[in-house]
Amino acid sequence: MTTPTLLVLDAEPLxxxxxxxGRARIEHADETTLAERLPHADVLLVWDFTSHAVRQxxxxxxxxxxxxxxxxxxxxxxxxxxxxESETVVTNARGVFDQPIAExxxxxxxxxxKDLPTTLRLQGERTWRHRESLRVAGTRACVVGSGxxxxxxxxxxxxxxxxxxxxGRTARTGVHGPGDLDRLLARADWVVAAAPLxxxxxxxxxxxxxxxxxxxxxFVNVGRGPLVVEDDLAxxxxxxxxxxxxxxxxxHEPLAADSPLWRVPNLIISPHMSGDTIGWRDELGAQFLExxxxxxxxxxxxxxxxxxxxxxxxx
Amino acid sequence: MTTPTLLVLDAEPLxxxxxxxGRARIEHADETTLAERLPHADVLLVWDFTSHAVRQxxxxxxxxxxxxxxxxxxxxxxxxxxxxESETVVTNARGVFDQPIAExxxxxxxxxxKDLPTTLRLQGERTWRHRESLRVAGTRACVVGSGxxxxxxxxxxxxxxxxxxxxGRTARTGVHGPGDLDRLLARADWVVAAAPLxxxxxxxxxxxxxxxxxxxxxFVNVGRGPLVVEDDLAxxxxxxxxxxxxxxxxxHEPLAADSPLWRVPNLIISPHMSGDTIGWRDELGAQFLExxxxxxxxxxxxxxxxxxxxxxxxx
Numbered sequence: 001m002t003t004p005t006l007l008v009l010d011a012e013p014l015x016x017x018x019x020x021x022g023r024a025r026i027e028h029a030d031e032t033t034l035a036e037r038l039p040h041a042d043v044l045l046v047w048d049f050t051s052h053a054v055r056q057x058x059x060x061x062x063x064x065x066x067x068x069x070x071x072x073x074x075x076x077x078x079x080x081x082x083x084x085e086s087e088t089v090v091t092n093a094r095g096v097f098d099q100p101i102a103e104x105x106x107x108x109x110x111x112x113x114k115d116l117p118t119t120l121r122l123q124g125e126r127t128w129r130h131r132e133s134l135r136v137a138g139t140r141a142c143v144v145g146s147g148x149x150x151x152x153x154x155x156x157x158x159x160x161x162x163x164x165x166x167x168g169r170t171a172r173t174g175v176h177g178p179g180d181l182d183r184l185l186a187r188a189d190w191v192v193a194a195a196p197l198x199x200x201x202x203x204x205x206x207x208x209x210x211x212x213x214x215x216x217x218x219f220v221n222v223g224r225g226p227l228v229v230e231d232d233l234a235x236x237x238x239x240x241x242x243x244x245x246x247x248x249x250x251x252h253e254p255l256a257a258d259s260p261l262w263r264v265p266n267l268i269i270s271p272h273m274s275g276d277t278i279g280w281r282d283e284l285g286a287q288f289l290e291x292x293x294x295x296x297x298x299x300x301x302x303x304x305x306x307x308x309x310x311x312x313x314x315x
Numbered sequence: 316m317t318t319p320t321l322l323v324l325d326a327e328p329l330x331x332x333x334x335x336x337g338r339a340r341i342e343h344a345d346e347t348t349l350a351e352r353l354p355h356a357d358v359l360l361v362w363d364f365t366s367h368a369v370r371q372x373x374x375x376x377x378x379x380x381x382x383x384x385x386x387x388x389x390x391x392x393x394x395x396x397x398x399x400e401s402e403t404v405v406t407n408a409r410g411v412f413d414q415p416i417a418e419x420x421x422x423x424x425x426x427x428x429k430d431l432p433t434t435l436r437l438q439g440e441r442t443w444r445h446r447e448s449l450r451v452a453g454t455r456a457c458v459v460g461s462g463x464x465x466x467x468x469x470x471x472x473x474x475x476x477x478x479x480x481x482x483g484r485t486a487r488t489g490v491h492g493p494g495d496l497d498r499l500l501a502r503a504d505w506v507v508a509a510a511p512l513x514x515x516x517x518x519x520x521x522x523x524x525x526x527x528x529x530x531x532x533x534f535v536n537v538g539r540g541p542l543v544v545e546d547d548l549a550x551x552x553x554x555x556x557x558x559x560x561x562x563x564x565x566x567h568e569p570l571a572a573d574s575p576l577w578r579v580p581n582l583i584i585s586p587h588m589s590g591d592t593i594g595w596r597d598e599l600g601a602q603f604l605e606x607x608x609x610x611x612x613x614x615x616x617x618x619x620x621x622x623x624x625x626x627x628x629x630x
Contacts, residue, residue, distance in 0.1 A: 099450065099452055099476075100448075100450050103425060103428070103429070103450065103451055103452065103475070104429055104448075106421070106425055106475070107422075107425035107426055107428070107429040107431060110418060110421055110422035110425055110426075111422055111425075111426055111431055113418070113422070114418070114419055114422040114588075116422060116426055116431065116585075117435055119583070119584075119585045119586075119588075120432055120435055120583065122586075123577055123583070123584050123585075126572045126573075126574075126577045127572070128568070128569035128570050128586045129586055130586045130587065130588050130591070131586075131588060131591075132588070132591050132592060132593045132595065133415075133419075133588060133591065133592055133593070134592060134593060135414065135415050135418065135592040135593070135594075136418055137414050137418065156475070159474035159475065160418070160421070160471070160474065161414070253443070254443035255443050257441045257442070258441075259441075262438055262441045268434070268435065268438070269434075269438050270431075270434045270438075271434075271437075271443045271444055271445045271446075272445065273429075273434075273445050273446060273447070273448060276445070276446075276447050276448065277447060277448055277449060277450040278447045278448070278449060278450070279450075280447065
């Protein structure tokens with residue numbers, strides 16, 4: 001086998017890539033050079049997972065990479081009809097983000113329950129003002145998205161004594177189907193969006209769904225920004241249809257400084273950081289190197305994305 | 316049995332006290348009238364647990380209440396030598412605060428791990444700045460105080476995957492003795508103070524102990540303010556001996572607006588609210604009524620405080 005060409009779409013350096021020296025010809029691309037270099041690559045590593053360049057640059061026909069790996073859980077940023085219909089295998093970073101994101105959701109849920117944003121604001125004003133807060137044990141959560149991230153979130157919330165229902169694309173043991181969603185939303189204290197972005201999930205959290213939630217309900221999005229109709233969420237919070245929300249992902253990232261979302265009442269905005277714990281880039285790099293070993297040995301790859309569905313199918 | 320006199324030291328109304336109508340003669344006192352009314356009372360209910368009036372007003376000899384109940388976990392605010400040496404039984408609100416305080420500690424630990432105070436500050440500045448945060452699973456906690464509150468904290472932190480050691484006054488199964496404290500502090504990522512305030516624990520978190528913690532360690536106090544030498548903590552944070560801290564209890568409450576503590580870097584200050592979830596006053600009221608039934612029937616009381624030690628002994 002000739003030395004394969006590994007094309008890396010990167011914005012920041014990838015740790016430990018040097019281990020492939022002699023085993024792959026490593027080339028780098030950015031958004032301006034990707035289209036030109038893509039046809040000559042055997043493997044594309046989408047290290048800069050914030051880029052949407054792959055969709056634009058993917059060759060309609062002719063030579064193209066046989067394998068694309070993205071260092072992200074979602075694949076919505078690179079998927080296009082030509083890639084979906086090609087024989088190219090797509091893999092993702094399934095597994096790396098599960099526990100960190102679950103902890104991040106627990107942090108947001110507890111911060112909202114204990115009214116921590118108000119405490120920090122009052123501290124800034126040097127004001128001691130006792131308030132009663134919410135006990136989370138015994139409350140109810142509905143987690144939308146039954147992949148490894150959604151399941152890790154459900155495990156963590158259950159460990160805090162929260163009765164938690166998981167909703168996925170298809171009903172199975174321990175997972176509700178979409179037909180149960182509205183009923184579960186209507187009685188949830190916490191609604192967590194952790195689904196992949198697909199044609200089915202885009203805009204699923206809209207005025208109708210916020211309107212059916214309890215006035216005391218709080219909403220968290222750690223999936224993808226466009227799962228939520230952001231204007232509808234802003235209205236739901238302003239009119240107090242629901243009590244609070246936290247968005248770690250936004251439709252347009254980074255969120256523009258002049259966006260009205262920054263100042264919506266009872267909304268916490270964080271910069272798409274829920275999965276990114278110290279050492280995460282090392283973990284992503286190690287995961288790619290492991291997959292590369294399988295690929296080079298002609299073995300089946302783990303984490304293969306169902307390109308039509310837009311995620312790795314499984315339990 | 317003649318109708319007993321129940322004297323209530325209150326600042327706010329006690330829910331459901333009306334249930335005792337006809338079974339007790341209910342009188343009320345505030346800090347100015349307590350000394351005068353105390354000798355005529357059979358039972359004293361310290362509903363205003365922020366008051367230190369009992370210590371001053373307790374009769375040296377002569378008639379005094381046979382039973383004192385405080386609607387708090389700590390008894391440091393009412394204990395004095397005369398009360399400790401008397402035959403008066405003292406009970407506390409053991410049990411009501413365990414789960415709420417454990418959740419509050421989890422909220423603080425996760426908020427510090429996920430750098431939520433910075434996120435909220437940046438949101439106020441309309442600034443999107445991605446940062447890496449800390450994974451709590453696999454970190455180590457040391458919880459000082461092995462009563463029901465400390466044990467609930469340990470259970471909750473363990474449920475988040477944190478390796479947690481409990482330190483109590485005496486070593487027993489699952490609890491380290493004081494001789495292990497410094498060794499455990501030196502390797503902890505999270506140090507949680509949840510001990511009662513006694514002669515042994517006053518000022519136990521001082522410059523020496525902050526100095527032996529890891530530079531990455533974070534400290535949380537949900538016990539009593541004077542467990543901590545606050546000036547030493549301020550120095551430890553300012554000089555970055557430790558990475559962060561959260562105080563829900565302070566030596567002087569409410570904390571004065573001109574206290575320098577409000578602005579110590581990486582310090583979260585909250586107004587003694589960790590145990591006070593919605594409905595807590597109802598729970599405290601119901602707990603007292605249940606104890607009153609036992610007392611009126613001449614049965615042994617639950618939650619009896621060892622007045623010399625200053626807490627309810629037991630597992």
